[in-house]
Amino acid sequence: MTYELVSGFETHIELSTKTKIFCGCTTQFGGEPNTHCCPVCIGLPGTLPVLNKEVVRFAIKAGLAVHGRIADVAKMDRKNYCYPDLAKAYQISQLYAPLIIGGYIELSNGRRIRLHHIHIEEDAGKLIHRHGDTYVDYNRGGVPLIEIVSEPDIRSVDEAKEYVEKLQQVMRWVGISDCKMQEGSMRCDVNISVRPKGTEAFGTRTEIKNMNSITNIARAMEYEYERQVDLIESGGKVIQETLRFDDATGTTSSMRSKEDAHDYRYFRDPDLVTIHVPREEVEALRAEMPELPSEKFERYTEDYGIPEKDAALLTKYRSISEYFDSAIEGVKSPKTVSNFIIGQIFRRVETEADKEIFDVAVKPAQLNELVKLLDSGKIRNNLAKSTLEKMLDSGKGALEFISESDMGGVDEAALLELCKAAVEGNPKAVEDYKNGKEKAIKALVGNVMKNSRGKADARAAEEKIAELIRNA
Amino acid sequence: MITREDVENIALLSKLFVPEEELDGLTRSMQEIIDFADAINNAPTSGEEFDNINNLSNVFREDEVIPSYPVTEILKNAPEQAEDHFLVRNRE
Numbered sequence: 012m013t014y015e016l017v018s019g020f021e022t023h024i025e026l027s028t029k030t031k032i033f034c035g036c037t038t039q040f041g042g043e044p045n046t047h048c049c050p051v052c053i054g055l056p057g058t059l060p061v062l063n064k065e066v067v068r069f070a071i072k073a074g075l076a077v078h079g080r081i082a083d084v085a086k087m088d089r090k091n092y093c094y095p096d097l098a099k100a101y102q103i104s105q106l107y108a109p110l111i112i113g114g115y116i117e118l119s120n121g122r123r124i125r126l127h128h129i130h131i132e133e134d135a136g137k138l139i140h141r142h143g144d145t146y147v148d149y150n151r152g153g154v155p156l157i158e159i160v161s162e163p164d165i166r167s168v169d170e171a172k173e174y175v176e177k178l179q180q181v182m183r184w185v186g187i188s189d190c191k192m193q194e195g196s197m198r199c200d201v202n203i204s205v206r207p208k209g210t211e212a213f214g215t216r217t218e219i220k221n222m223n224s225i226t227n228i229a230r231a232m233e234y235e236y237e238r239q240v241d242l243i244e245s246g247g248k249v250i251q252e253t254l255r256f257d258d259a260t261g262t263t264s265s266m267r268s269k270e271d272a273h274d275y276r277y278f279r280d281p282d283l284v285t286i287h288v289p290r291e292e293v294e295a296l297r298a299e300m301p302e303l304p305s306e307k308f309e310r311y312t313e314d315y316g317i318p319e320k321d322a323a324l325l326t327k328y329r330s331i332s333e334y335f336d337s338a339i340e341g342v343k344s345p346k347t348v349s350n351f352i353i354g355q356i357f358r359r360v361e362t363e364a365d366k367e368i369f370d371v372a373v374k375p376a377q378l379n380e381l382v383k384l385l386d387s388g389k390i391r392n393n394l395a396k397s398t399l400e401k402m403l404d405s406g407k408g409a410l411e412f413i414s415e416s417d418m419g420g421v422d423e424a425a426l427l428e429l430c431k432a433a434v435e436g437n438p439k440a441v442e443d444y445k446n447g448k449e450k451a452i453k454a455l456v457g458n459v460m461k462n463s464r465g466k467a468d469a470r471a472a473e474e475k476i477a478e479l480i481r482n483a
Numbered sequence: 484m485i486t487r488e489d490v491e492n493i494a495l496l497s498k499l500f501v502p503e504e505e506l507d508g509l510t511r512s513m514q515e516i517i518d519f520a521d522a523i524n525n526a527p528t529s530g531e532e533f534d535n536i537n538n539l540s541n542v543f544r545e546d547e548v549i550p551s552y553p554v555t556e557i558l559k560n561a562p563e564q565a566e567d568h569f570l571v572r573n574r575e
Contacts, residue, residue, distance in 0.1 A: 030546050030549075034549070036548075043567065044554070044566070044568050047551050049549075053557060061544045062544070063544055064543035064544065065546035067543070093496065093498045095569070100497075139568070144570060144572050144573055145571040145573070146568035146569070274496055283542075284535055284541070285535075285540040
């Protein structure tokens with residue numbers, strides 16, 4: 012029998028506000044243990060949490076970025092559980108009236124992963140387990156999170172990877188989080204079940220907690236899928252349980268024992284008043300939203316004819332797409348600009364971190380000027396390429412490297428003269444070419460390019476030289 | 484109706500140990516607390532949705548950093564501490 016994977020994600024994203032969700036302590040990552048704390052975020056009795064307005068604004072932006080509906084009324088609830096990562100023995104979260112309802116992430120195969128809701132909540136402290144004891148650092152306690160809860164719409168490991176990447180991309184794009192999985196500012200709980208292909212009913216699911224890299228999400232899902240299928244095939248039953256993934260062995264194992272079965276006894280937090288979201292505020296935030304990566308992707312592929320693969324690279328980070336948008340102003344072929352960026356410029360911007368910042372020596376206006384020279388036929392492609400290299404080396408504009416005499420290219424008669432000179436001056440290369448060494452012609456073309464100072468059209472020169480040798 | 488099992492379960496979730504001989508008394512006490520809350524729930528009201536006594540909503544703070552407390556103050560009430568951390572001993 013063939014099986015189908017069914018998966019839904021709960022994704023926690025730390026918001027990049029300056030302060031925590033209910034107090035004025037900094038949200039800066041790291042720091043000496045327990046130095047970003049106050050009586051509110053360590054949960055001392057008698058303290059009163061007050062909601063950070065920016066958290067609400069950021070969460071609304073997140074909601075708008077994934078096409079969610081912003082609730083008119085939202086409330087905070089207490090989720091009760093006894094564990095040292097929470098000083099109060101409850102986490103302030105949202106269950107009954109979350110801030111964002113619905114929404115979706117659209118994948119490249121056209122499928123939409125629907126979202127159930129997005130809620131705001133506080134992060135827990137960090138636990139360090141050593142010699143059987145637990146050391147608690149509450150610096151992270153109270154850092155604002157959004158939890159994005161998807162419907163069980165994911166059907167393969169590839170879809171899961173793309174879902175996480177797209178969430179990460181769009182949340183960074185709208186500037187609400189840096190979504191660094193390695194620093195824990197983005198973490199996923201993966202719900203996974205299997206069912207015979209073609210059937211509707213869901214199988215029993217397990218939940219893999221706290222995944223902090225896309226690679227591990229894929230490994231854990233592959234392992235868990237196989238484990239569940241093997242279990243069912245051998246006549247067993249999947250038990251609903253919470254699992255942890257072991258990075259070293261690539262396997263999952265049970266995390267909680269039975270007596271810890273969740274009963275969070277959620278109830279309205281009496282310390283925090285109702286949030287009414289004025290429509291004008293939502294509309295003001297909507298007006299501030301940048302063009303989203305999915306919208307840019309559509310514009311690039313449909314209006315400019317840029318291949319999907321290239322459009323995906325241009326829209327991976329907001330800074331690259333903004334560079335591109337400003338470099339294509341008034342040019343005939345945006346595709347040429349795209350090729351320069353993805354080819355020569357990307358070669359100089361190697362790491363993902365640098366790509367995200369995209370601080371390139373050649374400014375968009377300078378690339379724009381170069382492409383316009385090419386557009387107007389004043390220079391040839393090969394001269395444009397070599398000029399771009401010099402521009403990248405120096406940060407100077409195109410006209411620093413292209414003289415008046417370079418412009419206008421090389422006419423037919425001049426090209427013929429140059430080719431003749433190359434053939435006559437290099438009998439060895441001509442002989443090699445005649446003897447079947449096809450590459451030898453490159454030396455002759457090189458000679459033409461050198462003597463025309465890069466102005467000649469290399470392809471035309473190659474054709475002309477081949478013709479000259481044939482007819483000699 | 485509160486049962487002995489409810490009390491045992493809540494004690495377990497709260498990581499509290501309740502001796503057998505106290506169970507009946509606690510069950511009765513808890514029933515009384517729930518009855519009291521029910522009495523409030525059943526009080527006649529105007530039917531308007533009641534949110535809080537002061538009718539407040541949208542109480543926010545601006546996103547401005549306020550200096551945190553020194554670690555010595557934060558750890559002052561900790562039952563146990565080590566290396567600037569709260570220390571939770573393994574009881575097993």
